[in-house]
Amino acid sequence: xxxxxxxxxxxxxxxxxxxxxxxxxxxxxxxxxxxxxxxxxxxxxxxxxxxxxxxxxxxxxxxxxxxxxxxxxxxxxxxxxxxxxxxxxxxxxxxxxxxxxxxxxxxxxxxxxxxxxxxxxxxxxxxxxxxxxxxxxxxxxxxxxxxxxxxxxxxxxxxxxxxxxxxxxxxxxxxxxxxxxxxxxxxxxxxxxxxxxxxxxxxxxxxxxxxxxxxxxxxxxxxxxxxxxxxxxxxxxxxxxxxxxxxxxxxxxxxxxxxxxxxxxxxxxxxxxxxxxxxxxxxxxxxxxxxxxxxxxxxxxxxxxxxxxxxxxxxxxxxxxxxxxxxxxxxxxxxxxxxxxxxxxxxxxxxxxxxxxxxxxxxxxxxxxxxxxxxxxxxxxxxxxxxxxxxxxxxxxxxxxxxxxxxxxxxxxxxxxxxxxxxxxxxxxxxxxxxxxxxxxxxxxxxxxxxxxxxxxxxxxxxxxxxxxxxxxxxxxxxxxxxxxxxxxxxxxxxxxxxxxxxxxxxxxxxxxxxxxxxxxxxxxxxxxxxxxxxxxxxxxx
Amino acid sequence: xxxxxxxxxxxxxxxxxxxxxxxxxxxxxxxxxxxxxxxxxxxxxxxxxxxxxxxxxxxxxxxxxxxxxxxxxxxxxxxxxxxxxxxxxxxxxxxxxxxxxxxxxxxxxxxxxxxxxxxxxxxxxxxxxxxxxxxxxxxxxxxxxxxxxxxxxxxxxxxxx
Numbered sequence: 187x188x189x190x191x192x193x194x195x196x197x198x199x200x201x202x203x204x205x206x207x208x209x210x211x212x213x214x215x216x217x218x219x220x221x222x223x224x225x226x227x228x229x230x231x232x233x234x235x236x237x238x239x240x241x242x243x244x245x246x247x248x249x250x251x252x253x254x255x256x257x258x259x260x261x262x263x264x265x266x267x268x269x270x271x272x273x274x275x276x277x278x279x280x281x282x283x284x285x286x287x288x289x290x291x292x293x294x295x296x297x298x299x300x301x302x303x304x305x306x307x308x309x310x311x312x313x314x315x316x317x318x319x320x321x322x323x324x325x326x327x328x329x330x331x332x333x334x335x336x337x338x339x340x341x342x343x344x345x346x347x348x349x350x351x352x353x354x355x356x357x358x359x360x361x362x363x364x365x366x367x368x369x370x371x372x373x374x375x376x377x378x379x380x381x382x383x384x385x386x387x388x389x390x391x392x393x394x395x396x397x398x399x400x401x402x403x404x405x406x407x408x409x410x411x412x413x414x415x416x417x418x419x420x421x422x423x424x425x426x427x428x429x430x431x432x433x434x435x436x437x438x439x440x441x442x443x444x445x446x447x448x449x450x451x452x453x454x455x456x457x458x459x460x461x462x463x464x465x466x467x468x469x470x471x472x473x474x475x476x477x478x479x480x481x482x483x484x485x486x487x488x489x490x491x492x493x494x495x496x497x498x499x500x501x502x503x504x505x506x507x508x509x510x511x512x513x514x515x516x517x518x519x520x521x522x523x524x525x526x527x528x529x530x531x532x533x534x535x536x537x538x539x540x541x542x543x544x545x546x547x548x549x550x551x552x553x554x555x556x557x558x559x560x561x562x563x564x565x566x567x568x569x570x571x572x573x574x575x576x577x578x579x580x581x582x583x584x585x586x587x588x589x590x591x592x593x594x595x596x597x598x599x600x601x602x603x604x605x606x607x608x609x610x611x612x613x614x615x616x617x618x619x620x621x622x623x624x625x626x627x628x629x630x631x632x633x634x635x636x637x638x639x640x641x642x643x644x645x646x647x648x649x650x651x652x653x654x655x656x657x658x659x660x661x662x663x664x665x666x667x668x669x670x671x672x673x674x675x676x677x678x679x680x681x682x683x684x685x686x687x688x689x690x691x692x693x694x695x696x697x698x699x700x701x702x703x704x705x706x707x708x709x710x711x712x713x714x715x716x717x718x719x720x721x722x723x724x725x726x727x728x
Numbered sequence: 729x730x731x732x733x734x735x736x737x738x739x740x741x742x743x744x745x746x747x748x749x750x751x752x753x754x755x756x757x758x759x760x761x762x763x764x765x766x767x768x769x770x771x772x773x774x775x776x777x778x779x780x781x782x783x784x785x786x787x788x789x790x791x792x793x794x795x796x797x798x799x800x801x802x803x804x805x806x807x808x809x810x811x812x813x814x815x816x817x818x819x820x821x822x823x824x825x826x827x828x829x830x831x832x833x834x835x836x837x838x839x840x841x842x843x844x845x846x847x848x849x850x851x852x853x854x855x856x857x858x859x860x861x862x863x864x865x866x867x868x869x870x871x872x873x874x875x876x877x878x879x880x881x882x883x884x885x886x887x888x889x
Contacts, residue, residue, distance in 0.1 A: 202880070205880075206877060213807075
């Protein structure tokens with residue numbers, strides 16, 4: 187008993203010590219848990235090894251050194267304004283708007299981004315628009331070299347030309363940006379190139395089929411730097427998507443589905459009519475188009491029984507609707523094919539390198555905007571590439587905004603391309619069968635995600651980053667600066683002018699883009715399949 | 729301490745361990761993830777102090793400091809609570825950190841629609857951060873670390889608790 191009494195304090199002391207070290211088993215459990223978690227992450231990363239990509243091809247370094255490139259702008263409508271802003275010449279009222287927005291919402295970075303956008307070392311020396319108000323606005327924007335708001339300092343004003351021909355002939359113009367309606371694209375581009383001016387041409391490259399061949403020939407013959415305005419060529423995720431396809435991660439891609447979904451009058455080309463517009467402020471004669479082009483257009487329409495798509499108003503008859511909403515009529519437009527299919531096709535061509543399709547079929551009609559337009563507002567075009575065992579399906583409506591992605595469907599995985607990339611394994615994949623069976627790859631979970639600006643492709647999805655990316659809300663400071671793709675596309679062109687080189691959307695890509703779009707258009711107009719004879723380089727009827 | 733019943737002591741210690749675990753693992757997970765940064769969370773802030781939190785994310789220097797303090801603060805607070813080492817200081821530290829999280833993402837009516845980051849659960853005024861703050865305050869006023877933790881050695885002389 188006495189012994190026990192002696193021992194008691196010792197036991198109590200030991201017990202007290204053990205109580206004080208109660209953390210030991212808890213920390214042990216934590217260490218074990220962290221070890222297991224790291225093991226799990228490593229196994230996930232080993233899946234990631236399967237998909238490791240090389241570093242992305244480095245974007246062309248921009249070197250602003252050298253003489254400023256003197257630019258003439260033809261067409262200061264909706265797109266022309268955007269191009270001028272991307273060049274660094276926003277109208278003062280635009281600066282006011284951005285400033286106000288930044289004051290109201292500190293998260294609105296557009297003003298700061300715009301002010302920080304590096305100078306391209308260009309000057310706008312000439313502008314041309316056949317609507318006086320737009321032309322005057324273009325002069326003001328071109329003088330806003332300090333990027334100031336209303337009442338701010340202005341630089342020297344660019345000269346306004348009444349016709350594109352005078353602008354092209356001006357000695358102080360090195361390069362021409364063309365943002366006119368479609369029916370003028372090829373003509374102005376060719377004349378500019380023949381005058382030795384470099385050309386940045388908005389898409390689509392051409393309005394008629396014959397001028398497509400001429401444009402390619404003229405650009406090649408003159409050797410000017412030509413860039414077609416598919417700014418998607420600069421999109422980070424497209425460049426990564428190409429790497430993924432080239433590495434065979436998707437397996438054989440048999441079907442690509444691309445879409446356009448808009449649901450508002452503006453998206454359906456019912457643009458506002460400017461209050462100052464009238465026969466006295468618009469040079470309608472020039473708007474009508476180049477006689478040679480009109481002849482090509484009319485030859486095609488009349489010789490194929492398509493006269494019902496011409497007009498309906500006479501070409502010479504002044505119309506505000508037709509001037510501002512020209513996209514709604516074949517007389518000036520290339521419809522959905524030229525305006526929106528071309529963006530999707532060019533992205534697919536960039537990623538897959540598939541070239542001109544073997545055949546095209548189209549269907550659709552004017553199903554919603556029954557406002558007298560001749561171009562369809564719902565269009566499906568199917569391009570076949572039998573040598574690649576591939577179909578590209580374009581599906582568009584201007585009367586529903588339901589989001590449908592750009593999806594590349596491969597036997598082993600599918601890839602959804604937007605501003606970010608998501609790759610999911612196919613449950614029936616051959617290549618990943620083992621990993622799917624062992625649970626390393628879950629077909630319903632992304633196996634790869636790419637968020638622009640992030641250093642690498644992530645094999646382990648971060649929900650947060652994906653969420654930001656899908657909404658286009660990734661903040662530039664996280665992973666470096668963020669740029670507008672139009673700015674980058676123009677920058678590439680300017681750099682090639684100054685230091686040599688070929689822009690990413692050169693005249694060969696433009697030729698492929700234009701022919702593909704024309705095949706889709708003709709298939710719809712004529713209601714038959716159009717084939718591409720690769721040897722003769724001709725569109726052939728089925 | 730002598731005044732706590734066994735069951736009271738058990739649950740106070742369990743609460744301390746659970747909160748410590750939560751902090752420690754959150755810190756380790758961030759420290760082990762090289763790409764982790766508080767930038768997105770800070771930029772997503774709403775409420776009265778939103779501009780301050782966005783300022784923190786605004787420069788690489790401040791963001792670096794915030795990220796470092798957050799990661800290692802979480803680890804130290806977690807260790808302190810589990811090991812019962814400077815547990816009251818750890819409680820205060822935890823309250824401060826949670827206070828920042830609460831203020832940057834206050835669960836006010838209507839604010840959920842303003843956050844871009846997906847939130848877990850539905851809250852009105854009181855959210856998990858605030859509840860954990862209350863629990864840490866409770867641990868501060870009902871300490872257990874001198875009998876069940878290293879504070880017993882650290883504060884040996886003042887063995888009154």
